[in-house]
Structures are given as structure tokens and as C-alpha cells.
Amino acid sequence: MIQVSEGSIKKIDGSIDSPKGYQAKGIHCGLRYSKKDLGMIISSVPAVSAAVYTQSHFQAAPIKVTQDSLKNGATLQAVIVNSANANACTGEQGLLDAYEMRQKCADILGIEPELVAVSSTGVIGESLDMKKIREGISLLDRTTPSEGDFEEAILTTDTVTKQTCYELMIGDQKIMIGGAAKGSGMIHPNMATMLGFVTTDAHVEEGALQKALRDITDVSFNQITVDGDTSTNDMVLVMANGCAGNECLHEGHKQWPVFKKGLEFVCRDLAKQIAKDGEGATKLIEVQVKGAKSNRDAQIIAKKIVGSNLVKTAVYGTDANWGRIIAAIGDSAASVTPEKVEIHLGGQCLFKNNEPQPFSEAFAKEYLQKSEVQIDVQMNEGKGTGTAWGCDLTYEYVKINASYRT
Amino acid sequence: MIQVSEGSIKKIDGSIDSPKGYQAKGIHCGLRYSKKDLGMIISSVPAVSAAVYTQSHFQAAPIKVTQDSLKNGATLQAVIVNSANANACTGEQGLLDAYEMRQKCADILGIEPELVAVSSTGVIGESLDMKKIREGISLLDRTTPSEGDFEEAILTTDTVTKQTCYELMIGDQKIMIGGAAKGSGMIHPNMATMLGFVTTDAHVEEGALQKALRDITDVSFNQITVDGDTSTNDMVLVMANGCAGNECLHEGHKQWPVFKKGLEFVCRDLAKQIAKDGEGATKLIEVQVKGAKSNRDAQIIAKKIVGSNLVKTAVYGTDANWGRIIAAIGDSAASVTPEKVEIHLGGQCLFKNNEPQPFSEAFAKEYLQKSEVQIDVQMNEGKGTGTAWGCDLTYEYVKINASYRT
Numbered sequence: 001m002i003q004v005s006e007g008s009i010k011k012i013d014g015s016i017d018s019p020k021g022y023q024a025k026g027i028h029c030g031l032r033y034s035k036k037d038l039g040m041i042i043s044s045v046p047a048v049s050a051a052v053y054t055q056s057h058f059q060a061a062p063i064k065v066t067q068d069s070l071k072n073g074a075t076l077q078a079v080i081v082n083s084a085n086a087n088a089c090t091g092e093q094g095l096l097d098a099y100e101m102r103q104k105c106a107d108i109l110g111i112e113p114e115l116v117a118v119s120s121t122g123v124i125g126e127s128l129d130m131k132k133i134r135e136g137i138s139l140l141d142r143t144t145p146s147e148g149d150f151e152e153a154i155l156t157t158d159t160v161t162k163q164t165c166y167e168l169m170i171g172d173q174k175i176m177i178g179g180a181a182k183g184s185g186m187i188h189p190n191m192a193t194m195l196g197f198v199t200t201d202a203h204v205e206e207g208a209l210q211k212a213l214r215d216i217t218d219v220s221f222n223q224i225t226v227d228g229d230t231s232t233n234d235m236v237l238v239m240a241n242g243c244a245g246n247e248c249l250h251e252g253h254k255q256w257p258v259f260k261k262g263l264e265f266v267c268r269d270l271a272k273q274i275a276k277d278g279e280g281a282t283k284l285i286e287v288q289v290k291g292a293k294s295n296r297d298a299q300i301i302a303k304k305i306v307g308s309n310l311v312k313t314a315v316y317g318t319d320a321n322w323g324r325i326i327a328a329i330g331d332s333a334a335s336v337t338p339e340k341v342e343i344h345l346g347g348q349c350l351f352k353n354n355e356p357q358p359f360s361e362a363f364a365k366e367y368l369q370k371s372e373v374q375i376d377v378q379m380n381e382g383k384g385t386g387t388a389w390g391c392d393l394t395y396e397y398v399k400i401n402a403s404y405r406t
Numbered sequence: 407m408i409q410v411s412e413g414s415i416k417k418i419d420g421s422i423d424s425p426k427g428y429q430a431k432g433i434h435c436g437l438r439y440s441k442k443d444l445g446m447i448i449s450s451v452p453a454v455s456a457a458v459y460t461q462s463h464f465q466a467a468p469i470k471v472t473q474d475s476l477k478n479g480a481t482l483q484a485v486i487v488n489s490a491n492a493n494a495c496t497g498e499q500g501l502l503d504a505y506e507m508r509q510k511c512a513d514i515l516g517i518e519p520e521l522v523a524v525s526s527t528g529v530i531g532e533s534l535d536m537k538k539i540r541e542g543i544s545l546l547d548r549t550t551p552s553e554g555d556f557e558e559a560i561l562t563t564d565t566v567t568k569q570t571c572y573e574l575m576i577g578d579q580k581i582m583i584g585g586a587a588k589g590s591g592m593i594h595p596n597m598a599t600m601l602g603f604v605t606t607d608a609h610v611e612e613g614a615l616q617k618a619l620r621d622i623t624d625v626s627f628n629q630i631t632v633d634g635d636t637s638t639n640d641m642v643l644v645m646a647n648g649c650a651g652n653e654c655l656h657e658g659h660k661q662w663p664v665f666k667k668g669l670e671f672v673c674r675d676l677a678k679q680i681a682k683d684g685e686g687a688t689k690l691i692e693v694q695v696k697g698a699k700s701n702r703d704a705q706i707i708a709k710k711i712v713g714s715n716l717v718k719t720a721v722y723g724t725d726a727n728w729g730r731i732i733a734a735i736g737d738s739a740a741s742v743t744p745e746k747v748e749i750h751l752g753g754q755c756l757f758k759n760n761e762p763q764p765f766s767e768a769f770a771k772e773y774l775q776k777s778e779v780q781i782d783v784q785m786n787e788g789k790g791t792g793t794a795w796g797c798d799l800t801y802e803y804v805k806i807n808a809s810y811r812t
Contacts, residue, residue, distance in 0.1 A: 056736030058744045058760075089732055091761040124729030125762040232736055309715070310807055317808030323530030326495055330462030330638055338464045354464075355497040356531040395804050401716060402723030402800075 009262050011269075012176075014165025016041060016150060019176040019201035021243030023145045026153030029136025031084035031122070031129060038136040039153030040105065041079040041197060046115055047241035048203075049076040050210035052217045054234035060088030061098040062118040063235060069102065069114050074206045076239055077115040079197060080105040081154050082133065083182075085122040088232040097128045104134055108141040121156055121182060121195055121233055154182045154195055157400075162273040168202075168262040170255040173246040175202040179266045183274030196221060196236035196270050202259060203242035205250035212260050213238050220267035223299060223388040224275040225307040238263070275389035276372075280396030284372045285315055289386050291379040297334035298379070298386030304332040305375060306390035315373055316392035320364035322350040325375065340380035415668050417675075418582075420571025422447060422556060425582040425607035427649030429551045432559030435542025437490035437528070437535060444542040445559030446511065447485040447603060452521055453647035454609075455482040456616035458623045460640035466494030467504040468524040469641060475508065475520050480612045482645055483521040485603060486511040487560050488539060489588070491528040494638040503534045510540055514547040527562055527588060527601055527639055560588045560601055563806075568679035574608075574668040576661045581608040581650040585672045589680030602627060602642035602676050608665060609648035611656035618666050619644050626673035629705060629794040630681040631713040644669070681795035682778075686802030690778045691721055695792045697785040703740035704785070704792030710738040711781060711794070718799035721779055726770035728756040731781065746786035 017024040026039040051070055053063050069076065080101055087094050098118050106113040120128075151161035165178040179198040213236065221236055242248075249259050276284035287305045292298035305311055308328040314321035322343050329336055343351040346367030348359040367373070423430040432445040457476055459469050475482065486507055493500050504524050512519040526534075549555075557567035571584040583606040619642065627642055648654075655665050682690035693711045698704035711717055714734040720727035728749050735742055749757040752773030754765040773779070 054736075056733065057738075057742035058732050058736035089729065089757070089760060089762065091759065124732065125757075232733060309803075313804055313807035316804070319808070323495065326464050326530065327462065327638060330460075330464035332463075336463035351495070351531075353497070354495060356495060393804060394808075395801050397715075398719055398722070398799060398801050398804060401719035402725070 008169045008258050009265060010167045011265070012165050012167050014176065014178050015163035016178045016180040016197055016199050017145065018165045018178040019199050019243070021045060021201055021241045022199045024150035024180070025140050025143050025145050026149030026151070027136060027139050027143055029139065030132040031082060036149060036153035037083045038133070038140060039081045039150040040140050041150065041199065041239070042109065043077050043239055043241045044243065045241055046075040046077045047239035048206045048209055049074055049237065049239045050213045051117070051235060051237045052213055054232060056232045058089060058232045060086055060120060060233045061090060061094035062087055062120040063233060064095060065098040065102055066117040066119065066235065069117050072114070074210065075115060076117050077111050078105055078109055079117040079119060079237060080137065081119040081195070083121050083154055083156050085120060085126055085128050086124050086233045087120040087128050088124045090125065090127050093127055097130055100130060101133055101137070104137045108137060117237055119195055119235055121154065124232060151180045154180065156182065158183050158277050160277055162270055162277070164266055164269040166262050166265050168258055170202065170246050170249065170258060173244060175200060175244040175246055177202070177262050177266045179270050181270040181274055183277050195234070196267065198236070198238040198263070198266055200238070200240045201242070201244035202240050203244065203246050203248045204240040204259065205248055208249065208251045208256070209238060209240055211251070212263055216260070216264045216267045219299065219386070220264065220271040223303055223386070224271045225303060225388070225390045272389050275391055278391035279400050280394040281391030282394055283315060283370070283392045285312070285375065285390045285392065286372065287375045287377065287388050289377045289379065291381055292384035292386065293335040293382040294384040295386055296384070298384040299388065300334045301329055301332050301377065301379070302386045302388035304328045305377070306388040309393055312390065312393035315368060316394050318365045318368035320345055320350060320359070320361060320368065322356070326351065329377065335381060336379070337381055342378040342380065344376040344378070414575045414664050415671060416573045417671070418571050418573050420582065420584050421569035422584045422586040422603055422605050423551065424571045424584040425605050425649070427451060427607055427647045428605045430556035430586070431546050431549050431551045432555030432557070433542060433545050433549055435545065436538040437488060442555060442559035443489045444539070444546060445487045445556040446546050447556065447605065447645070448515065449483050449645055449647040450649065451647050452481040452483045453645035454612045454615055455480055455643065455645045456619045457523070457641060457643045458619055460638060462638050464495060464638045466492055466526060466639045467496060467500035468493055468526040469639060470501060471504040471508055472523040472525065472641065475523050478520070480616070481521060482523050483517050484511055484515055485523040485525060485643060486543065487525040487601065489527050489560055489562050491526060491532055491534050492530050492639045493526040493534050494530045496531065496533050499533055503536055506536060507539055510543045514543060523643055525601055525641055527560065530638060557586045560586065562588065564589050564683050566683055568676055568683070570672055570675040572668050572671050574664055576608065576652050576655065576664060579650060579652040581606060581652055583608070583668050583672045585676050587676040587680055589683050601640070602673065604642070604644040604669070604672055606644070606646045607648070607650035608646050609650065609652050609654045610646040610665065611654055614655065614657045614662070615644060615646055618669055622666070622670045622673045625705065625792070626670065626677040629709055629792070630677045631709060631794070631796045678795050681797055684797035685806050686800040687797030688800055689721060689776070689798045691718070691781065691796045691798065692778065693781045693783065693794050695783045695785065697787055698790035698792065699741040699788040700790040701792055702790070704790040705794065706740045707735055707738050707783065707785070708792045708794035710734045711783070712796035715799055718796065721774060722798035722800050724771045724774035726751055726756060726765070726767060726774065728762070732757065735783065741787060742785070743787055748784040748786065750782040750784070
């Protein structure tokens with residue numbers, strides 16, 4: 001295994017449009033009252049692309065259209081995204097609308113429609129206002145890119161934009177990987193979509209990119225949970241346009257681990273930002289599981305803990321309630337040997353040898369008041385590690401999600 | 407398949423001590439501040455018994471002791487139950503304490519300890535105050551049974567007691583099945599145990615009883631969810647003492663379906679009472695799924711819907727938010743054909759043919775204001791049916807579970 005040296009990957013200020021050859025735009029086209037609601041990513045040349053989609057049985061129309069674009073060749077040159085309306089459960093008309101979005105976008109850019117991906121987020125079950133979308137796409141064409149516009153345009157009720165950028169040294173060649181995402185805020189019920197967009201100027205072989213995205217999604221986006229509900233529109237898309245001019249990266253390439261690690265950092269970074277901005281959240285919760293029988297087991301346990309309503313409310317209440325962590329571990333599908341499990345919080349051991357350990361409640365309470373809380377679990381069964389991210393469960397979550405649709 | 411006639415099973419006023427030959431008692435022994443906290447069920451003769459236990463990797467000490475009692479012979483004559491303390495994650499001492507509870511109970515009744523089951527519910531990770539337990543068991547011995555005492559003694563922060571009773575005609579012979587349960591209220595964090603006790607005066611063959619309990623648990627207690635967290639102490643126990651004097655019931659017996667259906671009614675009844683009294687709940691939610699590929703698929707879908715935080719908050723907010731129901735179905739592990747799925751609420755069809763259907767929001771909102779809400783899903787794929795029960799997610803849930811341990 002090749003070690004990825006610390007110095008070869010560096011976080012920098014930047015976003016989806018930082019890698020060479022990308023533009024990102026965002027405008028208000030009228031789907032929302034006043035906020036930006038239509039965004040576009042454009043690459044100067046076709047980019048090798050890969051995507052992962054929601055596992056929901058009810059995949060929304062734009063998901064189907066993007067899958068169609070990627071079914072041959074796996075290259076994209078643009079992505080068109082709207083917020084406010086998910087174009088999900090909208091029947092045949094919804095599919096026609098998503099195809100029209102793709103065509104319209106291709107037309108203004110003068111490219112083939114198969115080079116365009118489509119993505120939507122917002123209310124389920126309402127038809128898109130295509131007049132606004134059409135006019136919006138024309139307006140996008142006349143709009144100069146401006147920092148943060150795209151990131152804003154893809155939000156629903158997220159409270160902050162999410163972006164990140166890493167710089168990697170691939171041998172002597174500098175490449176960049178940038179990303180933007182939206183998460184789950186749902187003042188307007190029915191909204192719940194996780195979208196992630198990643199761009200890189202690296203030259204990457206297609207199959208390797210798809211495989212890397214799949215692997216990395218499992219340890220980043222798939223390891224976050226806000227409320228355990230999966231949207232019909234989730235998608236993570238990565239574009240690699242090769243504008244950095246590097247030698248093509250593939251799985252056998254000496255520098256492949258550097259690229260893959262960089263992509264993982266970008267995805268994890270976005271995933272954490274989504275978890276932290278979960279509906280009504282006041283804290284990011286990170287659960288690190290070590291010593292599990294396998295990495296998969298560790299991931300299952302970590303996600304089970306971070307997804308437990310009881311753990312989430314305990315963290316909100318700054319209560320070092322390890323019994324709820326035990327209940328979550330105990331109920332997980334992973335291999336668990338109760339006598340071997342240890343639970344640590346803020347440097348204190350709370351549980352070990354199947355018995356509670358003495359600890360300072362005051363210190364634990366103080367630790368839990370931080371805006372980022374880490375729970376460490378040692379399974380002492382093997383070498384598997386896994387991390388998951390989530391947020392606390394608050395009155396605000398109930399308020400947001402119980403308010404009647406307006 | 408033998409049809410169970412309506413008239414052969416009748417719900418009556420009664421509880422765990424209504425079937426012939428049972429007594430149930432409850433007292434305050436001092437584990438709780440003032441409420442009853444120690445209960446006992448006694449059969450006049452050894453009863454064929456069966457139990458199902460929590461699937462948690464962390465099974466509490468009393469669960470292990472009860473398993474030990476039932477490992478040979480499967481007969482019980484008494485059950486001792488305490489609330490306030492789960493005796494879970496209490497190491498070797500916890501196991502010794504649970505065995506001592508069993509022995510002490512056997513001593514005062516003058517029976518073998520293997521005829522006694524032990525059950526505990528309450529805080530995880532604290533040792534039992536055995537002095538209070540010992541004195542309490544002696545006090546139980548001197549106490550005259552009084553209606554509702556046992557049902558009260560097993561509660562933690564449930565707001566109401568849960569009991570039921572059914573009368574069955576097995577040929578010409580009348581038998582009774584009674585039950586008591588506790589659910590999940592958790593003002594005091596770390597508490598979360600579902601306990602169900604069922605008694606019958608029927609004479610039943612041991613293997614058949616165990617199998618029936620297992621089958622029925624899957625469609626009753628295992629189909630309720632309050633917050634998706636599983637306790638270390640969950641247990642459902644059924645005792646059949648034969649005092650009704652009927653011919654022994656077994657799977658080949660002509661009247662077996664009547665008995666099994668009666669047992670199912672008792673378990674469902676208790677399960678629904680637990681769901682309705684979930685932490686902070688204002689409403690019982692019942693989800694009925696029909697036309698699924700299999701019964702198991704229907705159960706999975708029903709439980710997924712009723713367990714969705716988004717559905718739970720929508721019901722709390724009286725919002726006919728079918729998109730969240732779709733999201734839950736879409737994310738389920740069952741077989742789903744989106745175009746075939748129908749969602750009905752209060753007699754109105756909300757979703758069909760993969761498209762929203764016109765419906766009266768006002769009527770739906772009014773329907774959702776009821777204290778018992780039913781969501782109907784038709785999968786149109788097969789003949790599988792399944793039901794699940796849960797409750798709404800409210801501010802009160804967060805309040806209860808975020809409050810610091812005192």
C-alpha cells in the first residue's frame with residue numbers, strides 16, 4: 001500500500017469552479033420567492049464523469065435523465081440544477097420536463113444533450129414550471145459567473161452553502177478537486193435531497209473514477225444521517241475534465257492513491273457540512289468506531305449510533321448517556337462482543353468490560369456543549385474502522401417538519 | 407385453512423390475572439420515589455411457558471436468568487418484575503443479583519427457582535439495591551392482590567397502564583387469555599424497555615406455544631416502533647397453566663387457530679397500547695399495507711413508514727404529506743413497483759399511478775387531528791398484508807429525552 005504523504009494534499013479556499021476549465025453560475029428564475037433557484041456547472045471541454053444515485057425505489061425524473069446521459073461514454077460538459085421542486089412522482093410529464101431541461105441547456109451551450117446532467121431538489125409531486133425554467137436557462141447563458149451563486153442556487157432550506165476545495169500534487173503536476181453540496185433543510189415539507197457536485201481538472205480514466213466515487217460515497221455521503229429518511233433525488237456527481245494536463249490517472253497509476261484520497265477528503269468535507277447543517281441541528285456529531293471485525297461492521301455501528309434518536313436527543317441535552325450508545329450498538333447488525341466494547345467521550349472512558357466506568361459528568365457535560373462532538377467506540381475485535389456523521393435532534397427539527405405546508 | 411368465526415373470540419374487561427389460577431400483585435419497595443416498582447405474577451400450578459427476548463447484543467442480566475429458567479422443561483409458576491432499574495450492563499454482580507431475585511421469589515413461594523422468571527426495566531448501568539428488592543419480595547408475599555397493582559408496578563414513565571383480556575371458546579370450553587405490558591416513556595434517560603406478560607388458563611402444548619408466540623410477536627410487538635431504538639431488556643412472556651381444564655391444544659388440534667388468533671389479539675392489543683403511549687406521543691399511527699409481494703414485505707414497508715421521523719412529524723403537524731410516505735416506501739428493503747403503489751388516508755386516495763391525486767387537504771387535515779390515524783398503502787403486487795403501529799414525533803419527545811439525568 002502506498003502511503004499518501006501529508007504534504008501532497010492541501011485544503012485551499014475554493015469551490016466547484018476552482019479547478020481549471022470550470023464555470024459555475026446561479027440565478028433566480030422564479031421557482032422560489034426571491035432566492036436563487038437555478039444553477040449550472042459548465043466545463044470548457046467534455047469531462048470524464050461518474051455519478052451515484054439514490055437507492056430509492058422512487059427515483060425522480062432528473063435522476064433518470066442523468067442516468068441516460070451517462071449510459072454511453074460517461075462524459076459530461078454541463079450540469080443543470082434547480083431547487084424548490086424535486087420533479088419527483090410527477091409521472092410522464094415530469095420525465096418530459098427533465099428531458100426538456102437537458103435539451104434547452106445543451107442548445108444554449110451548443111453541445112449534445114447527452115453531455116448534460118439534470119438535477120432537481122424540492123417539493124415532491126408538483127410539476128415544474130417549465131416557462132420559468134426555460135427563461136431561466138436563457139438567463140443563465142447571459143449571466144457572468146459570480147462566487148457563491150451556484151452554491152446558493154442549489155439550496156432549499158439549508159442555512160449555509162457548502163463548498164470545499166483541495167489541491168493535490170500528482171508527481172510534479174498540481175491538480176485541484178472542488179465540490180459543492182446541499183443538504184436537508186425542510187421548512188417546506190417534502191423537501192429532502194442530498195446533492196453533491198465535485199469537479200476536478202485531473203485527467204482520470206473513466207472506470208477508475210466511477211469505482212473511486214462508489215467506494216468513497218460509502219465512507220462519506222452514505223455515512224451521514226439527519227433523520228434516516230432517503231430522498232428520491234439524491235445524487236453525487238463528479239466531473240474530471242483533464243484541464244490540468246496530467247498523465248491520465250488510473251487504478252494502476254503510482255499516484256492513484258493521492259487522487260483517490262483527495263477525492264475522499266472533498267466528499268467527506270461536504271458530507272460533514274451537510275450533517276452539521278441538518279434540520280434544526282445545533283451540533284455536528286462524529287462517531288468513530290475502531291477495532292471492529294471489518295470496516296463494514298465499523299461503518300454500520302457508527303451510523304447506527306449517529307442515527308439513534310435517543311443518542312441525538314441526549315447530545316442535544318448535553319447528557320453523557322452512554323446507555324443509549326450501548327442500546328444502539330446492541331441493536332446493530334454488526335458483530336459485537338459486549339465484554340470487549342469500550343465507549344469514550346472527550347477523552348474519558350464511559351464504558352468498558354461490560355460495566356460503567358467512573359467519569360466526570362461535569363467534564364462530559366462541558367464537552368457536549370461544543371459545536372462538534374466526537375464519540376469514540378473501540379470494539380476490540382479486529383481492525384475495522386468506520387466513521388459516521390450526524391446532528392442532534394432538537395425542538396427545531398420537530399418545528400420545521402411539523403409545520404403545515406404553505 | 408380453518409376460518410376463525412367472529413363469535414368465538416370476545417374482548418372482555420380483564421387483565422393478566424383474569425384467566426383461572428393466576429394472581430398478580432404490585433407494591434412500592436423503594437426503587438422509585440413513591441410509585442409502585444415491584445410486581446409478581448403467580449400461577450397456582452406450574453404453567454407451560456414461552457418467551458421471546460430482545461435481539462440486542464447486550465442482553466441484560468434478568469434476560470439471561472429467565473432464559474436459564476426456561477432452558478429445561480419450559481414451565482414457570484411465577485414472574486418477578488422490578489421497574490426503575492434495568493439491571494443491564496452491570497457485569498457479574500448484576501447477574502448474581504438477578505439470580506438472587508429468582509431464588510428469593512422461589513423461597514417465599516416454596517417452589518423451585520427454575521419455575522421463576524425475572525424481568526427488569528429502568529436505568530441502564532446501575533446496580534440494583536438488593537436490600538430493597540429482598541424486603542420488597544417479602545412484602546409481596548404478605549400483600550393481597552389488588553386490581554391494577556401489577557400493571558402499575560412495571561411502568562417506568564408510561565402515562566397509562568396497559569392491559570387486555572380475551573375470552574375464547576375452544577369447542578364447548580371457555581378459556582381466557584389476559585395480558586399486561588409496559589412501553590417506552592423515558593423522562594429518566596436510559597430507560598427504554600418493552601415488556602409484555604400474557605397469561606392463559608388454556609392447556610397448551612409447549613412447542614406449539616413457543617412457536618405461536620414467535621409468529622405472533624413478529625406481527626404485533628415487533629411491528630411497533632416509538633423511536634427505532636431497541637432496549638437491552640425487552641421481553642414478552644406467556645404462561646399457560648391449563649386451569650381451564652381443556653383438552654391440550656397443539657398445532658394439529660382443530661381449535662388451534664382459535665387459540666392462536668386469540669393470543670394474537672392479546673399481543674396486538676398490548677402492542678397498540680404501547681405505541682399509543684410512546685414518549686411524547688399525541689396520536690397512535692397505524693399503517694396497513696396490502697397487496698405486497700409477501701407478508702414480510704408488507705410488514706417491512708409498514709414499519710418503515712411508521713418509523714420515519716418525517717412521517718411522524720407530519721402526522722403531528724396534521725399534514726397529509728404523502729411525499730414522505732413515498733420516501734419511506736422507496737427506501738424500504740421490500741419489493742416495490744412505483745407505478746403500482748397507492749396511498750390512502752381517511753378514505754381519500756393521495757397517490758396512484760406514480761402521480762399525486764387530487765384530494766381535499768381540509769378533510770385530510772381534519773382526519774389527522776384524530777387521536778388514532780390510519781395510513782393505508784396498496785402495493786398491487788401480490789397478496790402480502792402487514793400492519794405496524796407507532797406514534798407521532800413531538801416537541802415533548804425531544805423534551806423528555808433531552809432532559810439531563812437527575
